[in-house]
Amino acid sequence: MSSASHPTSLFSRNLRKNYPVAVRGEGCWIAADDGRRYLDASGQAAVVSIGHGVPEIGRAMAEQSNQIAFAHTTQFHSAPAEKLASRVLAIAPRNFHDGGRVYFTSGGSEATETALKLVRQYFLETNQPSRYRIISRQQSYHGSTLGAMSVSGNVARRAPYAPMIPEWGHVTPCFCYHCPFGKTFPECNLACADDLEAFLRANDASTVAAFIFEPVVGATLGAVAAVDGYTARIAEICRKRGILLIADEVMSGMGRTGKPFACQHWGLEPDIILTGKGIASGYAPLGAVLVAPRVAEAYEKGTAAFMHGFTYQSHPVSTAAGNAVFDYLEAHKLFDHVTPAGEALRKALSTIESHPHVGQVRGLGLLQAIEFVKDKATREPFPKDAGIAEKIRQAALEKDVLTYPTQGCVDGIRGDHILLAPPFIITPQESQLIAGAIQLALGKVFPT
Ligand SMILES: Cc1ncc(COP(=O)(O)O)c(C=O)c1O
Numbered sequence: 451m452s453s454a455s456h457p458t459s460l461f462s463r464n465l466r467k468n469y470p471v472a473v474r475g476e477g478c479w480i481a482a483d484d485g486r487r488y489l490d491a492s493g494q495a496a497v498v499s500i501g502h503g504v505p506e507i508g509r510a511m512a513e514q515s516n517q518i519a520f521a522h523t524t525q526f527h528s529a530p531a532e533k534l535a536s537r538v539l540a541i542a543p544r545n546f547h548d549g550g551r552v553y554f555t556s557g558g559s560e561a562t563e564t565a566l567k568l569v570r571q572y573f574l575e576t577n578q579p580s581r582y583r584i585i586s587r588q589q590s591y592h593g594s595t596l597g598a599m600s601v602s603g604n605v606a607r608r609a610p611y612a613p614m615i616p617e618w619g620h621v622t623p624c625f626c627y628h629c630p631f632g633k634t635f636p637e638c639n640l641a642c643a644d645d646l647e648a649f650l651r652a653n654d655a656s657t658v659a660a661f662i663f664e665p666v667v668g669a670t671l672g673a674v675a676a677v678d679g680y681t682a683r684i685a686e687i688c689r690k691r692g693i694l695l696i697a698d699e700v701m702s703g704m705g706r707t708g709k710p711f712a713c714q715h716w717g718l719e720p721d722i723i724l725t726g727k728g729i730a731s732g733y734a735p736l737g738a739v740l741v742a743p744r745v746a747e748a749y750e751k752g753t754a755a756f757m758h759g760f761t762y763q764s765h766p767v768s769t770a771a772g773n774a775v776f777d778y779l780e781a782h783k784l785f786d787h788v789t790p791a792g793e794a795l796r797k798a799l800s801t802i803e804s805h806p807h808v809g810q811v812r813g814l815g816l817l818q819a820i821e822f823v824k825d826k827a828t829r830e831p832f833p834k835d836a837g838i839a840e841k842i843r844q845a846a847l848e849k850d851v852l853t854y855p856t857q858g859c860v861d862g863i864r865g866d867h868i869l870l871a872p873p874f875i876i877t878p879q880e881s882q883l884i885a886g887a888i889q890l891a892l893g894k895v896f897p898t
Contacts, residue, residue, distance in 0.1 A: 475502025478873050478880050480852070491846075491884045492854035496668060496701045496817060496871035499728035500778045507733040507774045514770035523764050531764040534772045538729070541710035542740050545719040549743030553756075554736065554764040554772075558700030558726035559593030561737035562662075565722050566597050567758045569660040569694050572745055575752030578692075581659040583618040585649065585693075588630075589862055590623065591670045592662060592698050592724075601662050604670045605862030619653055621645045624680045625671055627810050627821070628829060628860050635677050643683035650691055660694040660722075661687075665712040668701035671859045672819030672867035673812055675707075681718040694721040694745065700737065701817065704728035705779065706871065708789040708815035715814070721745050731873075734771035735762075784874040788815040794878040795870065798885035805889075807838075807896050816874060820888065821859060821867040831864040838895065839866035845891030851884055 462469060470482035478501060480488045490498060500507075514530055521528060535552035542550065553568070555561045566584055573581040586592065586601040593599070599608055600615040603623075608615065622630040624642045631641045650658060665681060667674045688695045702712035703725035709715055711723060722745065726737035749756065762768075779785055792815040799811050799820065809823030822842065824832045832838045839855035846853050846868075859865035870884065 477501045477503065478876050486850055488847075489851045489880060489883055489887075491851050491870050491872050491887075492868075493816075493871045493873055494732060494852075495727070495854055496706060496869065497727040497732040498873045499705060499731045500775055500782075500784060501731075501873040501875045504731075504733075504778060506778060507731070507771055510774035510777075511734065511767050511771050514767050519767055521766065522761070523759070528764065528766040528769065530766050530770040530773050534769045534776065537773070537776055538725070538738060538740065542723060543711065543714055543717075543719045545742050546723070546740055549746060551741045551743075551746045553739040553741065554769055555726075555738065555760060556735040556762050556765070556768070557737045558724065559595045559598045559737075560760060561700060561724040561726055561739050562593040562598035562601065562698065563595050564739045564758060565660075565662070565696050565724055566601065568722065568739065568741065568745070568756065569696070571757060572694065572748050573659050575748045580657050581693075583658045584660045584662055584696075585619045585621060585646065585658055586662045587623045587664075588620045589625070589670045589859060590620075590662075590664055590667060590698075592664075593700070603862070604858065606858055618658075619649055621649045623667060623671060623674070624676045625667075625674050625859075626677060627674075627812070628865070636679075640677075640679055640683050643680050643687070646684060647687050650687070650693075655691050655693070658691070658693050660696050662696040662698055664698045664702065665716070665718065666702040666707050666814050666817055668817065668871075669854070669856055669869060672821055672856060672869055673814065673817045673871075674819075674859075675712070675812075675814045676716065678716065681713060681716040685718060685720070696720060696722040696724065698724045700724050700726040701871075702814075705785045705788055705874065706815055706817050708792060710785060712814065729775070730768060730771040731775045733775060734765075734768035736765075736768040736772050779874075782875075788874050791874060791876050791881075792816045792818065795872070795876065795881040795884065798878070798881040799870075799888070801885055802889050802892060805892050805896075807892065813870075816871055816876070818870045819867045820870070821865065831860045832866055834863050836866075839868055841895045842866075842868055842888070842891045845894040846887040848894075849883075849887035849890055851887035853888075 470484040474481040539550045588603040590603040622645045697720040723740040730736035809821040843855040854869040
């Protein structure tokens with residue numbers, strides 16, 4: 451990002467880079483100390499749902515902080531955490547309604563970490579101590595802690611730490627555009643879902659505790675939704691094998707895809723749902739693990755004590771932010787606004803679809819992505835070193851539009867896309883600005 455050079459004491463994401471200081475947020479826009487206003491087309495990594503700078507949220511947080519900012523969860527519960535837990539369960543799939551529980555964390559990685567331990571202890575509580583492995587999918591992302599990385603399939607993010615993380619098994623994702631089996635839906639008969647069954651048959655299913663997946667893969671594949679029938683087949687395999695099913699909705703949950711949780715597009719009822727990001731729209735660090743009654747009941751009948759904890763779990767101020775964001779989503783009917791806003795964004799992006807290097811524009815609701823390919827007919831990706839996604843990001847930035855680039859969607863290394871996940875309040879005019887910036891970026895990165 452071009453900016454005045456700032457001396458910094460922060461251990462930044464990239465120590466060679468200068469970062470402008472974000473000074474004010476307003477709706478879909480961020481103003482920085484470099485004098486520029488940026489259009490936040492990616493919601494800062496699919497976090498910001500209600501928009502930046504909503505004063506009610508800060509007021510609710512201040513009020514809670516003045517009343518009681520912190521009370522340790524070994525000794526107290528707090529009213530905002532109780533309230534948010536029941537609200538989140540009420541919008542979750544039906545199987546969470548009667549007796550579900552919520553474990554609040556400070557973000558998505560902690561939610562994944564919590565779920566991994568929660569399922570392990572579930573099998574101890576139910577007298578099945580052989581079960582501990584958690585199977586996941588290639589090209590997925592479940593967080594940056596060592597536990598979360600062990601289930602992540604994002605090759606680049608795992609690579610440096612490979613010696614430190616266990617490998618429990620990764621099966622193929624459901625990704626028709628680059629089908630790992632070279633098949634076409636629906637004639638494929640969901641070969642990707644059956645890959646889980648094949649893996650379990652070949653790899654001692656009696657040691658498997660859970661399967662974790664993103665119903666709509668966010669960062670790594672770039673807004674790839676499961677096809678019809680996939681989640682039902684996966685659920686059936688898990689049920690048959692006595693394996694718990696975890697839906698990671700850290701990115702796709704809390705309305706981002708047009709339903710409160712993406713798994714509701716297919717009527718899926720997982721045992722555990724992880725969410726984060728949009729749950730407090732970036733106003734406070736917050737994540738959540740939704741636990742279905744049958745899992746909670748195993749604990750109730752067993753030791754009742756989960757051997758896990760964070761000092762800041764269920765934080766009163768963070769959950770107060772979550773409630774204020776929830777109030778705002780409801781008052782402004784923003785859950786219902788995502789689908790039409792997503793359609794407007796998609797329509798705006800239709801102008802770039804014919805570009806010879808735009809392979810696919812895809813996604814659900816306001817979780818969308820554009821994949822760039824070297825050859826549109828064969829869907830061949832660019833070599834990694836060409837750095838296309840990053841070049842597009844930089845070129846769009848010249849028009850003050852912020853996007854989220856990633857590589858690796860095809861095979862973990864190759865494949866370039868940018869993710870678009872703007873706040874739910876994005877207007878059709880702002881969507882036009884996003885599409886215009888990407889069109890210009892395409893012209894710059896691929897001059898004719
Ligand atoms: C699907 C998914 N799970 C987990 C995480 C980790 O969340 P956090 O970065 O809040 O720790 C992310 C973050 O991008 C994510 O997209």
